[in-house]
Amino acid sequence: MFWKSFRHNLTVMVFSILLQIPIGMLLATFLDAGGKKFNIFKIIWFLPYLMSSVAIAFLFIYALATNGGIISSLATLINGKRTTVDLLGTSPNALFTVIGVMAWQFTPFYMVYFIAGYGNIDTAIYEAAIIDGATRGQYIRHIAIPLLGPIFKTACTMSLIGSLKYFDMIWNMTQGGPSGSTELMATYMYKLSFQQFNMGYGSCVAAGMFVLITAIALLFNKVFKVKEDY
Template sequence: MRKEKQYSLKQAKARSTAQAATVFLLPALLLIAIFIVYPVIDTFIISGYKWNGISSDKVFIGLDNWKTLIHDEMFWKSFEHNIIVMVFSILLQIPLGMLLATFLDAGGKKFNLFKVIWFLPYLMSSVAIAFLFTYALATNGGMVSSLATIIHGKKVTVDLLGTAPNALFTVIGVMAWQFTPFYMVYFIAGYGNIDTTIYEAAVIDGATRWQYIKHIAIPLLAPIFKTACIMSLIGSLKYFDMIWNMTQGGPAGSTELMATYMYKLSFQQFSMGYGSTVAAGMFILITAIALLFNKVFKAKEVY
């Protein structure tokens, strides 16, 4: 009898917990379903139609848009640009963020002012940064051209955004300038989770600061590195606003990304069906790369 009573109490507790979880999770799940799941499904549905995005008549064409996408050179060129942006974003933003975080962790509270100053770019709007650097890098009167003129003693024009491949790498540099502070703060949080007694023990054993960082801190930060790389990877494959406001995919498609190409097709050329196919292709490629990256570079967490 007592066992049955205990069993019924466990059942009641489990039921109560499930009900509470449902109540709290339902609003979040509903929002995810409306703003994430439904748009993704609808994008794949629209990709099967020839539609301008405005008129009520849609013409079902099956997989014709997908056949076109497979042979679309501009889409694959845009994907290649996304891969370049992804690689350089990881190689620039994460190591720089790690270096800044290491510097600030070593300085302690004395360097709090640097934390504020270096974090400011991340607080700025990507659109505002795009316009700021567009004017700063202008061929005539821009910061780089003016500096080159002073150095050479005669008028020199430097066109970083109007020539290929300079435009793409210039935009990558601007992206790194904005997003490196995010990874700086991320690694500062990682350093904060490392027990200070570990550093003290390393110092007692005669380890230098560099030896501590190389042999102790970096291995302990391995899960942070993995997560940072995945976030950088996914973010770099979705870039749109900054590059659109700086180059709009030019010159001659040298900075075209999948997102800008999709936007042009859907909202400038009014080819919503094929634009949705490009968006669906983006979704598949980004998901596949993220899963592959997570599998290949799986970091072993240390507790």
């Protein structure tokens, strides 16, 4: 069960990086291009990150409920007859549904992170690119993104470490179910320690989490080296 939970953590880690970082960067690019007139979008899009993970978990439990939930209601409307869509009660849908909810909450953090990265790029570089005939897209692709390399690396590292420690949201949404299909190392450790009162094995799982998270973070930093002097 520990290694099954670890595989689930790796799945969450990979999809967290693939979803949260690119979407956050796209949103930041949109807001940077719009300037102050898009400040309202900054506020609206950042709201999910300000909400409690527990509150978001209960919000989506009701939204994804098979009886009266948004998805089931839409499916019923489209099909013209009662249709139930159980995203949290079937495997592997439950794991990917939780990953999507996590991305909805934490993508705004990376959006703000990339906005700060864009703010650190000297405007003279953009002006010089425009004078040389570069379009906005060419500037972003060939100049801004390479300059944001260190930001990408740091964001990916934070997403990697954070995704290996998820607990509160997934516990309140599925408690590791159905049949362990959303079990993570943290939820497994909690069940061992505070439900089965097997403190020794729970402590061992916690130590294993520490070793694996540290090893993956060090390996990531070793493989994905980014040149920071431009």
